[in-house]
Every structure is written in C-alpha cells, then in structure tokens.
Amino acid sequence: MLKHYSLGFTAFLLFVLLAAWSYLGTLDYVTVTQGVVTPSNKIQKIQHLEGGIIRSIRVAEGQNVQPGDPLIELEATKSETEFNELETRLAALKIDLKRLEAEQKFESEVLYQEEIKKEHSSKVRKATELFQIRMSSLQNRILAQKNLVQQKIQDMEEIQQRILKNKRYRKILDEKIEIS
Numbered sequence: 001m002l003k004h005y006s007l008g009f010t011a012f013l014l015f016v017l018l019a020a021w022s023y024l025g026t027l028d029y030v031t032v033t034q035g036v037v038t039p040s041n042k043i044q045k046i047q048h049l050e051g052g053i054i055r056s057i058r059v060a061e062g063q064n065v066q067p068g069d070p071l072i073e074l075e076a077t078k079s080e081t082e083f084n085e086l087e088t089r090l091a092a093l094k095i096d097l098k099r100l101e102a103e104q105k106f107e108s109e110v111l112y113q114e115e116i117k118k119e120h121s122s123k124v125r126k127a128t129e130l131f132q133i134r135m136s137s138l139q140n141r142i143l144a145q146k147n148l149v150q151q152k153i154q155d156m157e158e159i160q161q162r163i164l165k166n167k168r169y170r171k172i173l174d175e176k177i178e179i180s
Helices: 002-024 076-106 114-119 123-179
Strands: 034-036 045-048 056-057 072-073
Touching: 056 076, 072 114, 076 123
Parallel strands: none
Antiparallel strands: 034 045, 056 072
16 A cells, blocks of 8 residues: 555656746757748748857848848857867867977977967966976886896896806815815
8 A cells, every 4th residue: 555655656746846847947949940031033042051040130021132141140159169179179189299299309398389388378287297297207217227227237246256156166176076
C-alpha cells in the first residue's frame, strides 16, 4: 500500500515541477527562414547561406531598392565567433612555438613580440612560467646526469686501482709460487 502512495506522490511531484518549469522558464527560439521581397516587376528571394538572427530591417514595405542596397542586418554570430576562436588559438600556438624554440636553443628567456604581449598577456605569462619551470627542470636533470657521470668516473677509477692492486698481488703470488 505504501508503495502505491510513494509512486503516486512521485508522479504528482514530477507533474508540479514540470508545470512550474513550463510557467516560469523561458525558451529562446532562433529560426532560419527565407524572406520574400516583392518588387514592382518580379518576385525575388532573399537568401543567406548561414542563417542568423536579424538585428534590423533596413527597408520598408513599398520602398524601392537598388541592387547592392542592404536590406537587413544580421547579428554577428557563428562565423565571427569561430573567427575569434581561431584567432585566439593561433595566438596561443604562436606563443607555444616561441617558447618551444627558446627551449630548444637553451635560451635564458623567451622573446615575444610586443603586440602579442599586450593582447595575450595572461597566455604569455603562463607560457613564461612554464618555460622557466621546464628550463629549471632541464638544468636539474643535466646536473643530476653530470653528478651521475662523475660518480661513474670515480667508480671506474676505484675499479682500476683495485685491478692494479690485484695485478701486483697476483705478481707477488706468482713469484711465491715459483720460489716454492
């Protein structure tokens, strides 16, 4: 019995929530349509390949227009947004390229163009920090490898000394064997 009440209560609660959402919520509709302009001599269609949101209509009904006159103004949407995103990505790639080239040449700093520094200061700052971290890490690894090489050289010298000592000891043993 309790199961039926909880199922009914859940359905009722879901219905109330959906009703509240449909009453309070707003949806924006963007539609792409074709417009028709009726000139005095023949009908011509206005087409925009990418679609978009109309910002303003620049002609009135019955107004004479010439070829090339702007009829409507569209909001800058998809193409401008994509262009801006690509421009930002290109700048980020240029910044990374400069940083990587400086790392490759073991330079002490990355030299960015002033224009890039001004327009993308946060990206330049992050790239500079990354450059410093990577160069510091590289220097630490080089130092560790040099220390390792030095240690191996010392080990090799010790082994050579032991070999010489063992050769002398062997020579003495060989002489003792000959004498006996």
